[in-house]
């Protein structure tokens with residue numbers, strides 16, 4: 145069995161999967177409530193909370209899988225990119241367990257983890273495919289040729305990530321953190337054509353979301369405060385539509401350019417209901433595997449070079465991929 149650990153941002157997560165990709169447990173403890181009052185993740189607060197949660201979350205994942213460390217053959221842990229203090233908690237925990245049990249360890253790239261959410265049972269997706277990875281920190285169009293390969297980047301965001309655009313938009317609309325799911329929920333009651341928000345067209349296959357956020361800011365400012373309540377759903381629906389259109393247009397364009405016939409969407413924004421409806425041809429992981437979780441990290445560990453005992457003791461986390 146493979147034990148996965150994830151602590152790159154504000155989810156402390158542990159999961160147990162089988163080598164052929166069946167999920168036996170997938171425990172995610174979100175710190176969202178802890179950070180909500182700040183309107184975003186406070187790195188130092190996140191690290192400290194990971195430290196408190198890592199052991200109970202790990203124990204719960206083993207208990208739920210009805211197994212013990214005796215059955216674990218490989219440990220996969222997110223080594224980056226993410227918040228460095230947060231990552232270090234997961235990496236230190238993984239090293240300690242692997243060392244004590246003389247197990248091999250796989251240092252998993254978080255973004256490869258998102259892609260590997262597609263390789264889990266019961267409906268695994270086989271490369272090649274064009275993958276839209278849209279999360280809180282990244283927006284990437286990837287040409288995925290093989291499960292273990294590093295994907296070729298076809299396009300990325302020049303400023304905010306799609307999830308970040310959702311979160312910042314939610315804040316402007318006075319909704320909670322994290323904002324994507326809130327906008328998704330409220331947008332269902334609004335008219336997506338009420339406001340004409342711009343979809344940036346930057347050259348190539350890149351994205352840009354900062355202008356959209358400014359457009360929403362102006363639209364909100366122009367409203368008398370008592371009107372915001374009444375127009376919130378329309379604003380949310382129009383804003384969401386603009387983000388989704390940008391993502392869908394670019395993905396289709398990339399498919400045309402590369403001749404890709406198969407698509408997939410991963411990352412937290414892949415949970416968005418409008419995006420899922422607007423790209424019906426795309427494979428998408430189940431909702432629980434879109435936002436950060438450790439099952440996807442354990443999945444990626446299967447296709448990542450493993451470091452034999454005790455070679456990983458000097459392993460470092462990395463905040464960003466240079």
Ligand SMILES: Nc1ncnc2c1ncn2[C@@H]1O[C@H](COP(=O)(O)OP(=O)(O)OP(=O)(O)O)[C@@H](O)[C@H]1O
Nearest residue numbers: 279280281282307324325328412413415416435436
């Ligand atoms: N239903 C939804 N609609 C739109 N966005 C959503 C939805 N659910 C979650 N999100 C967004 O997904 C993001 C979180 O996704 P994820 O956990 O994959 O990101 P992250 O791990 O913080 O970033 P990264 O993977 O880039 O390091 C948040 O920005 C959140 O607003």
Ligand SMILES: [Mg+2]
Nearest residue numbers: 279280435436
């Ligand atoms: Mg993520």
